[in-house]
Structure formats: structure tokens, C-alpha cells
Amino acid sequence: MNEDRPSDGAGDRSLADCGSAQVADCLLCREDGGELILRTPLLRIVRVDDSDYPGFCRVILNAHVRELTDLDPATLARVIAAVCAVEEAQRAVLAPEKINLASLGNQVPHLHWHVIPRDRNDAHFPQPIWGERQRAPEPERIAARLALLPRLAAEICSRIAPQ
Numbered sequence: 001m002n003e004d005r006p007s008d009g010a011g012d013r014s015l016a017d018c019g020s021a022q023v024a025d026c027l028l029c030r031e032d033g034g035e036l037i038l039r040t041p042l043l044r045i046v047r048v049d050d051s052d053y054p055g056f057c058r059v060i061l062n063a064h065v066r067e068l069t070d071l072d073p074a075t076l077a078r079v080i081a082a083v084c085a086v087e088e089a090q091r092a093v094l095a096p097e098k099i100n101l102a103s104l105g106n107q108v109p110h111l112h113w114h115v116i117p118r119d120r121n122d123a124h125f126p127q128p129i130w131g132e133r134q135r136a137p138e139p140e141r142i143a144a145r146l147a148l149l150p151r152l153a154a155e156i157c158s159r160i161a162p163q
């Protein structure tokens with residue numbers, strides 16, 4: 001686990017300009033939102049505990065920002081770079097059929113991205129993971145993915161470090 005990296009502090013002052021105070025009734029202001037892999041001053045990357053989707057990660061802004069376009073361009077670029085870093089790490093370690101990226105926030109309007117490795121034989125493919133369940137995932141595949149999670153976390157940390 002990597003705590004606040006000083007190299008990532010430069011752009012955070014700008015968040016004060018976009019209504020980023022912590023909001024008391026917001027889940028993602030109160031909690032990490034998953035098992036913490038890495039936290040920078042700007043954002044955190046967590047692993048989602050979903051038994052169908054080992055390796056499912058979220059990139060979550062630390063500040064309470066509602067929409068992507070509330071960010072200044074430099075901060076926006078850093079957020080997108082972090083999402084891409086997670087995607088690259090998932091591709092390198094898990095070799096999924098497809099990566100799904102989603103930023104919904106209807107229930108929790110605190111900017112976050114879901115980064116989800118998908119496979120043809122997973123529980124919902126080709127539907128979104130929030131769609132109708134298509135099949136039971138193969139236990140062997142799930143076990144193989146679970147075994148790769150430490151490597152995935154290390155790969156994510158190595159890709160975010162120079163941010």
C-alpha cells in the first residue's frame with residue numbers, strides 16, 4: 001500500500017475552486033469505497049470486493065467532485081491518466097477479453113470510475129456487469145484471477161508512482 005506521494009500534490013489547490021469540500025452524507029467522502037491499493041493526494045485506487053469480478057477496481061477522487069467537467073484540464077488529465085494506468089495494469093496482469101470503463105454516480109454523485117476486466121465466460125458477458133446475469137462463472141477462472149490480485153496491485157502502484 002502506498003500512502004500520499006509528494007509528487008502528486010501539485011494540482012490539488014485547484015480542487016478548492018470546484019466545490020470540493022467533504023460532504024457528510026456521501027459514502028465516498030466517508031469511506032475508501034473498497035480495499036485500498038494506493039492513495040495519492042488527488043485520488044485513490046481501490047479493489048472492489050465482487051466475487052464474480054476479481055480485479056475490478058475503482059478510481060475515486062478524494063475530493064467531493066460531482067462531474068468530470070468540474071475539474072480543471074490539468075486535474076482532469078491526471079484522473080484520466082490514473083484510469084488508463086489501472087486499465088493497463090489489468091491488461092498486463094489479467095489479459096482480459098475486454099476492459100469496461102464506467103462512471104455513473106447516480107447513487108453516489110462523487111466522481112469515480114469503475115475499471116472492470118471482462119471475459120467471454122464471466123457472469124454477465126456480453127452484458128454490463130449490472131445487467132442480466134448470463135451464467136455462473138467458472139470457479140477455476142475466479143481462483144486464477146484471485147491468485148493474480150497481489151501482482152495486479154503491485155502493477156497499479158508501479159504505473160501510478162511517477163504521476
Ligand SMILES: [Zn+2]
Nearest residue numbers: 026029064110
Ligand atoms: Zn463525496
